[in-house]
Amino acid sequence: MSERGEIKRDGAKAQKNSGRGVYQKGDSQWHDFVVDYKEYSKSISISKEIWAKICTDTFKVSRDKYPVLKLILGGEGTKTRLAVIEWALFEQMVECWETQNDKR
Numbered sequence: 251m252s253e254r255g256e257i258k259r260d261g262a263k264a265q266k267n268s269g270r271g272v273y274q275k276g277d278s279q280w281h282d283f284v285v286d287y288k289e290y291s292k293s294i295s296i297s298k299e300i301w302a303k304i305c306t307d308t309f310k311v312s313r314d315k316y317p318v319l320k321l322i323l324g325g326e327g328t329k330t331r332l333a334v335i336e337w338a339l340f341e342q343m344v345e346c347w348e349t350q351n352d353k354r
Contacts, residue, residue: 253277253287256322260285265311284308284315289322296334 257264262280278285286304288294301319308317319334 253289256287256289256320257285260320279311279315280318282315283318284311285318285320287320287322291325292323294321294323301334 254264257278260278260280262278262285264278265284277287284307286307296319301317304317304319308315316335316339321332321334323330323332
């Protein structure tokens with residue numbers, strides 16, 4: 251599936267000229283996130299430099315949004331979709347989830 255297809259699948263808003271220019275960085279905006287999509291058939295190695303660029307691109311769009319890397323792994327057929335986010339954000343999400351479950 252193409253990047254455009256993934257953006258549509260997510261219901262995200264595509265960034266105009268995402269790979270070019272200064273302001274519309276990242277591939278899309280989805281809720282409070284600026285999403286960068288990467289698709290690989292088998293594997294990917296993530297470096298500090300890759301994550302730093304995703305963060306920098308996000309902050310060029312908005313200081314109020316969070317960076318996320320959406321990895322799509324697999325060839326034709328079954329694909330695995332993963333979100334890479336900062337651990338501190340993941341902790342906040344777990345805390346909110348626990349708070350919601352405590353109210354039930």
